[in-house]
Amino acid sequence: MKFFIDNIWLVALALLSGGALLFPNLQRGGSRVSLLQATQMLNQGKSVVLDIRSQEDFAAGHIRDARHIPLKELKSRISELDKFKSKSVIVVCSSGSQSARATGLLKSAGFGDVYSLEGGLAAWRAQGLPTAK
Numbered sequence: 001m002k003f004f005i006d007n008i009w010l011v012a013l014a015l016l017s018g019g020a021l022l023f024p025n026l027q028r029g030g031s032r033v034s035l036l037q038a039t040q041m042l043n044q045g046k047s048v049v050l051d052i053r054s055q056e057d058f059a060a061g062h063i064r065d066a067r068h069i070p071l072k073e074l075k076s077r078i079s080e081l082d083k084f085k086s087k088s089v090i091v092v093c094s095s096g097s098q099s100a101r102a103t104g105l106l107k108s109a110g111f112g113d114v115y116s117l118e119g120g121l122a123a124w125r126a127q128g129l130p131t132a133k
Contacts (some may be wrong), residue, residue: 002102009090014076020077023076025107026031029116031103031114031116031122032096032115032116032117032118033090033115033116033117033118034118035117035118035119035123035124035127035129038090038115038117039129041088041090042063042090045051046087046088046089046091047088047089048065048067048081048084048087048088048089048090049065049066049067049089049090049092050056050067050068050069050081050089050090050091050092050106051063051065051066051067051068051069051092051093051121052069052070052074052092052093052098052099052102053068053070053071053092053093053094053121053133054059054070055068059133060083060133061118061121061125061131061132061133062092062121062131062132062133063092063121063124063131063132064130064131065132066092066132067080067084069081071093071098071101071102074102074105075105078105078106078109081106081111085110085111085112087113088113088114088115089106089111089113089114090115090116090117091103091106091114091115091116091117092117092120092121092124093120094120094121094122095119095120095121095122095123096116096117096118096119096120096122096123097120098120099116099120100116101118102116103115103116
């Protein structure tokens, strides 16, 4: 116990750095899917891709057959996706940071299997996977 009292700043620093390492994992809400898992789901035909990026970004390139609804319009246009409630929905954004918000909206609207693509379209392109314009 004397060690902890004598080195309180060292102990506090260790706890703070450990918390900083855990924070991103705790912040991620929702289920995430890797690029490999996403391509397997798409090849099986059991899922649909929802791209929530801006119109300009979507026009510059997107995953083939992706549905496009910008994140700021998703709440008002979510009914357009009702026919896909029986399928898994893979939500894609630019880097994987915005899609967690969209997965929450979809889950609250009654969608069962909703996933966020890890790394977003940037990771998709970095692996050389195909995109459409």
